[in-house]
Amino acid sequence: MQFGLSESQEFLKDSARKFFAGECPSAEMRRLMETDTSYDAALWSKLTDQGYTGIIFPEAYGGVGLGKVELMLLMEEAGRALLPGPFFSTVVLAGSVLDAVASPAHKQKYLAPICRGEARSTVAILEANASWNARDVQLAASNGKLTGEKYFVSDAAVADFIIVVARNGVFVVNAKAPGLKISPMIAMDLTRKLYVVEFNNTPAEEIGVTTNLARAFDVATAALAAELVGGMQRTLDITVEYAKTRKQFGKPIGTFQAVQHQCADMYLETESSRSAVYYAGWALEENSPDAAIAVSIAKMYASDAARTVGNRGIQIHGGMGFTWENDVHLYYRRAKGSETAFGDATFHRECIASMVIDAGGVAAKSA
Amino acid sequence: MDLNLTSEELQFRDELRSWLAANVPKDWNEWREKPIEESFPYLRAWQRKLQEGRWAAVSWPKEYAGRSATLMQQALFWEEMARVEAPPMANSLGLGLIGPTIIAYGTEAQKQRYIPKILSAEEIWCQGFSEPNAGSDLAGLQTQAVLHDDHYIVNGQKVWTSYGWVGDWCELVVRTDPTAAKHKGLTVLLVDMKSPGVEVRPLRQMTGESEFNELFFRDVRVPVENVLGKVNDGWNVAMSTLMYERGSYGARLHLIFKRYITRLIELARNIQRNGRPASQDPIIRQKLAQCSAEIEIMRFNQMRAFSRLTATGVPGPEGSIQKIFWSELNQRLQQIAQEILGPYGQLLAGDPRAIDNGMWSYAYLRTRGNTIEAGTSEVQRNIIGHFVLGLPRSY
Numbered sequence: 001m002q003f004g005l006s007e008s009q010e011f012l013k014d015s016a017r018k019f020f021a022g023e024c025p026s027a028e029m030r031r032l033m034e035t036d037t038s039y040d041a042a043l044w045s046k047l048t049d050q051g052y053t054g055i056i057f058p059e060a061y062g063g064v065g066l067g068k069v070e071l072m073l074l075m076e077e078a079g080r081a082l083l084p085g086p087f088f089s090t091v092v093l094a095g096s097v098l099d100a101v102a103s104p105a106h107k108q109k110y111l112a113p114i115c116r117g118e119a120r121s122t123v124a125i126l127e128a129n130a131s132w133n134a135r136d137v138q139l140a141a142s143n144g145k146l147t148g149e150k151y152f153v154s155d156a157a158v159a160d161f162i163i164v165v166a167r168n169g170v171f172v173v174n175a176k177a178p179g180l181k182i183s184p185m186i187a188m189d190l191t192r193k194l195y196v197v198e199f200n201n202t203p204a205e206e207i208g209v210t211t212n213l214a215r216a217f218d219v220a221t222a223a224l225a226a227e228l229v230g231g232m233q234r235t236l237d238i239t240v241e242y243a244k245t246r247k248q249f250g251k252p253i254g255t256f257q258a259v260q261h262q263c264a265d266m267y268l269e270t271e272s273s274r275s276a277v278y279y280a281g282w283a284l285e286e287n288s289p290d291a292a293i294a295v296s297i298a299k300m301y302a303s304d305a306a307r308t309v310g311n312r313g314i315q316i317h318g319g320m321g322f323t324w325e326n327d328v329h330l331y332y333r334r335a336k337g338s339e340t341a342f343g344d345a346t347f348h349r350e351c352i353a354s355m356v357i358d359a360g361g362v363a364a365k366s367a
Numbered sequence: 368m369d370l371n372l373t374s375e376e377l378q379f380r381d382e383l384r385s386w387l388a389a390n391v392p393k394d395w396n397e398w399r400e401k402p403i404e405e406s407f408p409y410l411r412a413w414q415r416k417l418q419e420g421r422w423a424a425v426s427w428p429k430e431y432a433g434r435s436a437t438l439m440q441q442a443l444f445w446e447e448m449a450r451v452e453a454p455p456m457a458n459s460l461g462l463g464l465i466g467p468t469i470i471a472y473g474t475e476a477q478k479q480r481y482i483p484k485i486l487s488a489e490e491i492w493c494q495g496f497s498e499p500n501a502g503s504d505l506a507g508l509q510t511q512a513v514l515h516d517d518h519y520i521v522n523g524q525k526v527w528t529s530y531g532w533v534g535d536w537c538e539l540v541v542r543t544d545p546t547a548a549k550h551k552g553l554t555v556l557l558v559d560m561k562s563p564g565v566e567v568r569p570l571r572q573m574t575g576e577s578e579f580n581e582l583f584f585r586d587v588r589v590p591v592e593n594v595l596g597k598v599n600d601g602w603n604v605a606m607s608t609l610m611y612e613r614g615s616y617g618a619r620l621h622l623i624f625k626r627y628i629t630r631l632i633e634l635a636r637n638i639q640r641n642g643r644p645a646s647q648d649p650i651i652r653q654k655l656a657q658c659s660a661e662i663e664i665m666r667f668n669q670m671r672a673f674s675r676l677t678a679t680g681v682p683g684p685e686g687s688i689q690k691i692f693w694s695e696l697n698q699r700l701q702q703i704a705q706e707i708l709g710p711y712g713q714l715l716a717g718d719p720r721a722i723d724n725g726m727w728s729y730a731y732l733r734t735r736g737n738t739i740e741a742g743t744s745e746v747q748r749n750i751i752g753h754f755v756l757g758l759p760r761s762y
Binding site: 001002003004005006009069240243244251252254255256257260261263264265267268271272274275276278279282286294296297300301346348349350351352353356357 | 368369370371372373376439628632635636646649652653655656657659660661663664667668670671673674675688691692745747748749751752753755756757758759760761
């Protein structure tokens with residue numbers, strides 16, 4: 001058993017870290033977050049050149065064919081850089097849904113352009129009731145047309161096509177389709193914009209059935225948790241650096257146990273989240289019977305931990321932590337958005353409860 | 368990353384499994400509730416049996432009758448032992464902490480003299496580290512050893528000594544140079560507990576039992592050949608022992624905690640709360656789920672740490688994460704048990720209405736010690752802050 005990264009996994013993680021540090025440093029991230037969509041075509045083409053837009057998809061559709069653990073590592077590094085724009089929406093979410101539900105022909109039509117970096121996309125799931133339970137979806141297609149609205153749709157304004165989860169199937173709506181209206185929601189996370197998407201007799205192409213969505217959403221959920229881990233690591237690094245240099249009472253504030261122990265807890269929370277995320281990535285890749293619970297464990301723990309790590313990071317920075325210029329609050333904002341996306345900790349605890357209490361225990365695989 | 372067991376690991380586990388299936392005592396449940404003074408010969412016999420199968424000290428090098436087991440194999444060993452609910456071994460400190468320290472620092476003569484009897488449980492070992500005025504600040508210890516010809520004369524007091532009452536030998540940390548800086552003047556002595564001047568008293572703890580002892584040393588003569596490692600290098604020797612403590616202890620806990628939570632879920636199904644089983648109460652469900660998840664994360668953390676340590680072979684400051692995680696998790700777990708059991712949670716062993724013969728009330732009290740023993744949570748956080756994150760020392 002080897003619960004560490006292989007050489008090629010270390011290489012991928014390392015090169016992703018260097019890539020994001022070079023192409024999306026804090027100043028660039030801040031520039032993009034101030035734009036309407038946070039999307040930058042030049043950055044997107046560089047992501048494509050790295051193979052990131054096709055990372056986990058089959059080579060037949062122009063993908064790179066790497067595994068879910070590799071996806072977790074890439075998302076961790078994207079999270080560390082607070083990568084703005086539609087990478088999660090397009091590649092992780094829309095890509096995984098297409099991969100899971102679409103026919104080969106639809107994959108050629110929609111997944112391949114994503115892999116090649118030619119298309120941006122997203123998936124519209126939530127409605128006004130904001131419920132992550134699939135049974136609460138109300139929108140239904142009738143005669144190939146959709147009428148209704150979806151909320152909290154990430155990066156919809158830059159999508160070339162939007163994948164829509166309806167009661168009676170999974171559909172693709174072209175961004176130029178008649179009756180489609182996209183309007184921004186003004187939300188906390190400035191780096192991943194949210195939208196209301198309205199359909200009014202809008203033509204939609206059916207690409208698959210909703211029963212196949214679960215595994216795609218598991219991949220997206222675990223990837224969000226991985227992104228949270230990267231954000232936590234960055235928050236920890238910034239905070240420890242600050243605690244070493246900021247002096248009060250004639251000493252670095254990191255000398256004081258009230259500060260030092262909070263840093264230790266940030267480390268414990270970050271590392272524990274990372275362990276849970278890597279395990280979830282592995283379980284998904286192996287199609288392990290405990291994959292669903294492993295994903296819930298990772299998302300549950302990382303959702304709470306990211307908020308707590310952010311709380312501690314801001315507090316340790318003192319007044320500086322409350323300023324706009326310090327990056328910690330930007331990670332904190334992202335953490336809130338990602339905490340609620342695909343179910344917060346409370347939601348996933350109930351998922352876990354239904355698996356370990358009601359089903360009589362689908363516990364994680366023991367050696 | 369590959370979480371499947373390697374063929375060597377599978378072979379190790381399967382060999383152990385079949386050995387345990389044939390050899391694990393069937394009557395441990397009749398003994399486990401008895402006072403340890405009564406069951407101790409039983410535990411000695413069990414350790415001897417393990418040693419005959421070469422399973423008593425799997426982490427030790429092959430030349431000392433171990434199996435040179437990797438960290439992952441050690442984890443498998445403790446998992447399998449927990450899985451079959453095997454009794455503990457009588458000489459657990461000798462096998463887990465002191466033996467490895469003697470192997471690392473001892474002279475050839477010391478290894479020949481002590482190691483075989485640690486393995487056979489003929490000589491039980493205890494640790495003389497903490498003192499009434501030296502707990503977290505271990506380096507401030509005051510037990511004094513003065514060289515007199517070919518003997519040290521030892522005077523002082525130790526506290527929180529596990530197995531003191533049955534100990535034949537003690538790994539004792541003493542101050543040999545009172546003029547040196549506090550970490551520099553310490554030496555480790557191997558002390559015969561039957562030496563004149565050694566007195567052992569029980570220390571009654573908040574659970575009512577006496578797992579630990581106080582040791583008193585009055586003009587105790589210890590031959591110079593019983594110095595372990597170098598004179599005045601005792602801090603490094605003692606730290607090596609503590610690293611073994613933090614490194615290996617957590618491995619067996621996953622299955623033990625899982626057994627707790629499984630039983631707790633079973634109880635929650637049968638205890639009524641607001642007109643329905645507690646297992647259907649949304650708040651109880653949230654708490655049970657949180658706990659179940661953390662038990663798994665504890666194991667993921669351990670597996671990652673083992674994989675990382677396999678490269679270096681020696682446990683390091685990462686052990687502090689495990690220590691904080693399992694000890695605080697165990698306290699949360701026991702609190703949830705109390706919430707589920709309600710008024711029954713307080714009933715002690717002996718009360719006919721106590722659930723699981725008072726196991727939960729005992730565990731609730733006993734787990735308060737978890738965040739104190741083997742390095743307090745505060746000390747563990749200092750270790751993470753300073754040695755992992757590179758923050759300045761706070762003390």
